[in-house]
Amino acid sequence: MKIFSADQIYKADKSTIEKEQISSDMLMERAATRLFEWIHTRLQGAQVNIQLFCGIGNNGGDGIVLARHLQEHGYNIQVHVVNYSEKRSKDFLLNLERLKDRKIWPDFINEDSSFPLISPEDIVVDAIFGIGLSRPLDQWVANLIGHINASRAFVLSVDIPSGLPMDRPPVSEVIEANHVLSFQVPKLVFFLPQTGIYIDQWEILDIGLDTEFLTHEEVGYELIGPPDVLPLYRPRNKFSHKGTYGHAVIIGGSYGKIGAVQLASNACLTVGSGLVTAFVPKCGYHSLQTALPEIMVLTDDDDENIEQITIPFVPNAIGIGVGMGTSEDTAKAFGAFLKKQENPVVIDADGLNLLAKHQELLKSVPAQSILTPHPKELERLIGKWDNDFDKLEKTKKFSSKNDCVVVIKGAHSITIYKDKGYVNSSGNPGMATAGSGDVLTGMITGLLSQGYEPLAACVFGVYLHGLAGDIAVHQYGYEALKASILVENIGRAYQELLRPPNRENSQES
Known part of the structure; x- marks a missing residue:
């Protein structure tokens, strides 16, 4: 299985949007729907308290769409928008309005906000930062991540634990994820000693990215499993001997x-x-x-x-x-x-x-x-x-x-x-x-x-x-x-x- 860089994943997104002639928010909807299906299959409507922490980029947009689906199916949710910048992605803003149209009013967390209480019995959905993280975290955001880690709640990260860069070790707090749902492909950081420590378990969610692009794009690393080693196996011939x-x-x-x-x-x-x-x-x-x-x-x-x-x-x-x-x-x-x-x-x-x-x-x-x-x-x-x-x-x-x-x-x-x-x-x-x-x-x-x-x-x-x-x-x-x-x-x-x-x-x- 190929391991793609952040840049290659962005290219796969773009190729999918162009080939299928869909908008980027439709691809976001597809990804978040897969997230919801994964959760719903396991919870079956159980009334556990689900707290969603959403950033203001596309990873946060995934969390906002997920919140809408959870609410529509009767789940007990609290939505927190981590307001770490004045810049917001257009798909995040579009889905935030859709959420408000359904009378769901997120709690906006700013630098001077107090952090919400999190029970060990809660489920936390981490959708604060995605694969595009390229700068150190503001201290108050790092403190929020530390607050989540200290809660002992089950933490489900969307695509990658927040605070974990794709191409270097973290320099600040990182979400300690119990489970990561990675879109389409695994990330190299899942497997390295300095970065893999933030992930207990991970799983791939197929969001239908362009198969042709994924097949032909050259990568620097591959994850080796049974489908990759089986073609290497050299079967034995009936008429062979020890010298063979x-x-x-x-x-x-x-x-x-x-x-x-x-x-x-x-x-x-x-x-x-x-x-x-x-x-x-x-x-x-x-x-x-x-x-x-x-x-x-x-x-x-x-x-x-x-x-x-x-x-x-x-x-x-x-x-x-x-x-x-x-x-x-x-x-x-x-x-x-x-x-x-x-x-x-x-x-x-x-x-x-x-x-x-x-x-x-x-x-x-x-x-x-x-x-x-x-x-x-x-x-x-x-x-x-x-x-x-x-x-x-x-x-x-x-x-x-x-x-x-x-x-x-x-x-x-x-x-x-x-x-x-x-x-x-x-x-x-x-x-x-x-x-x-x-x-x-x-x-x-x-x-x-x-x-x-x-x-x-x-x-x-x-x-x-x-x-x-x-x-x-x-x-x-x-x-x-x-x-x-x-x-x-x-x-x-x-x-x-x-x-x-x-x-x-x-x-x-």
Whole structure:
């Protein structure tokens, strides 16, 4: 699903108005009608007190139209107009008059007004600011937003929480929305750590924007869900054999950190690699052979660290860095290894730390290799950033300069390749646990070995990794979810992803 900028959404509105030959207030009516239908379906006329806080722009106009529909259907409403400027949009003024024609008189809140009482049992509709917010809030408006947040009422935001800009972090109060009804498309701010904290849940409302425009407009980010990853899946052939699905190698481990290689190797095999070999220091040989009888093991001559990497065959994919350490000898072995590689490799953990420490090694990283940093590892690679938006732009520049795919791990992991980002929608807080990243490294390596292109391996692997966590968390809960449990649920994740739609309904009928 495409993620559009504010400017692109305005263009979509304009294209819709021109193609359908409708007025802008008709499009506003359509959007607000969808809002009303969503609310009415859930409340069914229940006499809860609904307080609508409406700005004086088009977002406020949506709220004013919604108020009219709610009143016409017998709901208990209070309408507050947040009078933060002398400028008003024409569609807001038009619908304000329509509201007054129905004898609904809004309460105008000004700088010197006292704020209305809000009960925790009320529903608050937030329609103060929309996607066009481009300036800091006046202090009294920020205080009003703080007043709403402190009320403990259920807050439903129209399109975006008020006070949240589309392209930068907020500098003042932001509505803390329990639910956001986003018109037609999601917003990037829903998925970033600095801005996503203001949104508990969000949902798309289809308001019928121009399909042709939405289809052909190029975007900087996409939200990845099942419809996006299913076309990437490579089904298995009846007459295939283990060689068909490649031989992957996981390189890593050091004394006390062999478990990282075990997790990655197990995930690599479980995601579908035909053969998996682990390359570790001698200290890891017996534990790996015992824990994972399905994999093969090669060892360095050194007992505790990797000092020379020798693979006596040509693997289809290599993942390197998990638990590897950053000793001087390991750094030399890592540099020598990179210089011999011609195909993309997956680099994680201490492999990333070594790249950051020895930036000259970046020149030896094969084109379209995959780097999977968590935020601190990313910072070591690209330097500090001012905010999440700056982080993304710097990562895009790093990816373009070094021709590599970068997976920024987090609550919504974002895969970056050059000037495009892919925002993952699966996963949960239980996956914030030791070894979760090692599992992802193994999965992406295993997908590469099966013939997936590097970008596809990342987008597919990140989604499948999160889906395994979503399935597992139902049984274990957030706190007890471990990396090894993620591996155990990779197969179930495949089954869930590939399950035919409505299969349960067809079986029941």
